[in-house]
Amino acid sequence: MDTFALFIHYSLITIKSRFQYKVDAIFRSLAVFLRESASIIIIYFMLLKFENINGWNIDELLFLFSFIFFTYGLLILFFTGFRDFENMVNKGSLDRFLLRPRGLVFQIISSNADWFAAIGHGCLGLVLFIYSAGQINVDWNTTLVLYCIVSVISGVLIQGALFLFIASLSFTLIKVTNIRNILYWNTRKFAGYPLSIFHGSIQFLLIYIVPFAFVNYFPAQFILRKADLIDFPIAYIYIAPCVGFVLYALSYCYWRYSLRFYKSTGN
Amino acid sequence: METVIEGKRLKKTFKISKREKGLFGHLANLFLPKYIHKKAVDDISFTIKKGDAVGFIGANGAGKSTTIKMLSGILSPTEGSVTALGLSPDKDRIEYVAKIGAIFGQKSQLSWDLPIIDSFDLLQKIYRIPDQKYQENLAMFTKILDMKSFIEQPVRQLSLGQRMRADIAAALLHSPELVFFDEPTIGLDVVAKEKIREFIRYMNKELGVTIIFTTHDMQDIEKTCERLIIIDQGKKIYDGTVAGIKTHFGSERKLVVKFEQDYDISEVAKTPSIKIISKKDRSKEFLFKNEDIEVKSLIQYLFENYQVSDLTISEPDIEEIVRDIYDKGI
Numbered sequence: 001m002d003t004f005a006l007f008i009h010y011s012l013i014t015i016k017s018r019f020q021y022k023v024d025a026i027f028r029s030l031a032v033f034l035r036e037s038a039s040i041i042i043i044y045f046m047l048l049k050f051e052n053i054n055g056w057n058i059d060e061l062l063f064l065f066s067f068i069f070f071t072y073g074l075l076i077l078f079f080t081g082f083r084d085f086e087n088m089v090n091k092g093s094l095d096r097f098l099l100r101p102r103g104l105v106f107q108i109i110s111s112n113a114d115w116f117a118a119i120g121h122g123c124l125g126l127v128l129f130i131y132s133a134g135q136i137n138v139d140w141n142t143t144l145v146l147y148c149i150v151s152v153i154s155g156v157l158i159q160g161a162l163f164l165f166i167a168s169l170s171f172t173l174i175k176v177t178n179i180r181n182i183l184y185w186n187t188r189k190f191a192g193y194p195l196s197i198f199h200g201s202i203q204f205l206l207i208y209i210v211p212f213a214f215v216n217y218f219p220a221q222f223i224l225r226k227a228d229l230i231d232f233p234i235a236y237i238y239i240a241p242c243v244g245f246v247l248y249a250l251s252y253c254y255w256r257y258s259l260r261f262y263k264s265t266g267n
Numbered sequence: 268m269e270t271v272i273e274g275k276r277l278k279k280t281f282k283i284s285k286r287e288k289g290l291f292g293h294l295a296n297l298f299l300p301k302y303i304h305k306k307a308v309d310d311i312s313f314t315i316k317k318g319d320a321v322g323f324i325g326a327n328g329a330g331k332s333t334t335i336k337m338l339s340g341i342l343s344p345t346e347g348s349v350t351a352l353g354l355s356p357d358k359d360r361i362e363y364v365a366k367i368g369a370i371f372g373q374k375s376q377l378s379w380d381l382p383i384i385d386s387f388d389l390l391q392k393i394y395r396i397p398d399q400k401y402q403e404n405l406a407m408f409t410k411i412l413d414m415k416s417f418i419e420q421p422v423r424q425l426s427l428g429q430r431m432r433a434d435i436a437a438a439l440l441h442s443p444e445l446v447f448f449d450e451p452t453i454g455l456d457v458v459a460k461e462k463i464r465e466f467i468r469y470m471n472k473e474l475g476v477t478i479i480f481t482t483h484d485m486q487d488i489e490k491t492c493e494r495l496i497i498i499d500q501g502k503k504i505y506d507g508t509v510a511g512i513k514t515h516f517g518s519e520r521k522l523v524v525k526f527e528q529d530y531d532i533s534e535v536a537k538t539p540s541i542k543i544i545s546k547k548d549r550s551k552e553f554l555f556k557n558e559d560i561e562v563k564s565l566i567q568y569l570f571e572n573y574q575v576s577d578l579t580i581s582e583p584d585i586e587e588i589v590r591d592i593y594d595k596g597i
Contacts, residue, residue, distance in 0.1 A: 005392070009392050013389055017378055017381050020381070092374055095374075098340065099364050100393055101361045101364050101393070103361075
C-alpha cells in the first residue's frame, strides 16, 4: 500500500515536471497517438487491397494490432526506465537509487513512468480493440474477459522481461542500443501480422526467441480460432497468459545476478 | 566512543579490458579479451568513531571515490570487509542507506524542473519520515541553510551555491547518523564555500553527525575536519590529525635572507643539509630540514659572517605539502 502510494507520488511528480512545459505535455500524448495512428491508417489502406491475409480479414487484423498497442501503452508506464536504462547508468542515476532505502527495480519503474506517451499508445490500442471486437462480433463471456485481462498483463510482462534482460546486459556490455533495436523493435514489426504468413525461421523467432507471438497472435487466436492455428500446437493459446510471468521471473533473476557486476566494476 | 565504520584490509580491483591496436588486435580482443587488473584500492584499513569528522584526500584516481563508494554500499569490496553502523553496506543495502546521507557535488538529486520543496516531499515518502519530524527538520534546514527565498523555485533557476544547499538539506531530511560529502564545494565561490563549511561544522559539532568528506580544497578540510586520511595510489599514506601532517611531512623550512650586499654565499651551502633555492641580487633563499639544522645556529652563523638586513623563516602550508605528495607520492 505504502509502495503503491509512493508510485503514485512519483507519477505526480513526473507529470507535474512535464507540465512545466504545458503545451509540450499535452501535445506529447496527441503526437504519440497521431504518429501511431498514421502507421495504422497506412496499413489499413494497404490491406483493403486484399480480401484477406491467410484467412484474416481487415477487422481481425486490427484486432491483432490492438494487443500490440495496448500492451505497449502499459509497458512504457512501467518499463521506460529499463528501455532507456543505458542512459541511466551513464548519468549515474543508478548510484543515486542504490543510496535510497527502496527496491531498485521499484525506483527505476516509478521514477520513469511515462504517463503521456502511455496514454497515447494505450488509447490507440483501446480504440482499435473496441472497434475491431465490435466488428468481429466477439461473443463475450466471463472466461473470455478474464483471459483477455491476464493475457494483456502477460503481454506487458513478456516485453518488460525483454527490456529487463537487455538492461541487465548493459552492466557488462555498456552500450546495448543496437541489441535492443534488433531484438525488440525489428521483431515487433513482424508481430502485427498473423504468424502463419511468415517463413518458419521467423515463426521460430517470434515464438521461442522474442516471443511476441504470445503477446498478440495466440491470445487473439483464443478468441478468433482462425483456421491457420492448425500450424501451431494448440496448447500455446492456453499457455499464452502464463508466458509473461515465467519470462519476467527469469529475467528478474538474471537482473539480480548482473547487478553484482555493477557493484564490482562501478561505472 | 562507539565505532561507526570499520574498514578492514579493503581492496578493490577493477578488471579493465586491454585494447589492442589495429584491426587484427580488435578481432583478437573480441574473441580472446585480455584484461588488466587495476588495483584502485589496495589494502586500506581504518576505524571511524561516532562524531568524527574525517577528510579523505588524494589526487584524481588515487582511490578515494572508490573507497567512499564501498563505504556507502554502491560498490562491493573485492577483498576485505566494511562494517558500518553495525551493518554490511553492500549486503544490507536498504536497511543501511536509510541511516546514511550522501551529497555529491557533481550530481544533484533534486528534480530539475520542479520547486525543491516538491523533491523534499518525495524524499519524505521514500524515506518514510514521520510528518512531525519532517516538518521540524525542514524548518530547521530552511533556517540554517537560508533557503526560504528559493524553496519554491525549480532547480534550473538556482545558483550553484543555492542548489548545493538544497542538495545538502535533501540528504539530511531523514536525520542520518552518518553523512558522506563528496566534493560538496566544487565550483563554488568563496562565500558559498564558507557557508557550506560552516554548516558542516555545525552538523558535526551540534548535531553529533559523523562526517566523511572528500575534497580537493585543503581549506575545506582545515575548517571542518580534525582528522585526515590521505590516499595515494590505492594506499593509505597518512591517517592522523590535520595539524600533525605538518610534522609528518612538512619538516622542510624556508629561510629568506636579505643581505646588505651581494655576497657569494656558496660557503653556506657547504653544509650538506642546506640548499640554496634562489639567488637574486642581495636576496637569497635557503631550504633546510628542522632535524638536521638548528635554526638558532644557522642564523647566528649568518649574522656573524655577513651583514644581514632582513630575514624571514616560513613553514610550508598544508596545501603545499599535499601538492607535494600528489606530485611525488611518498
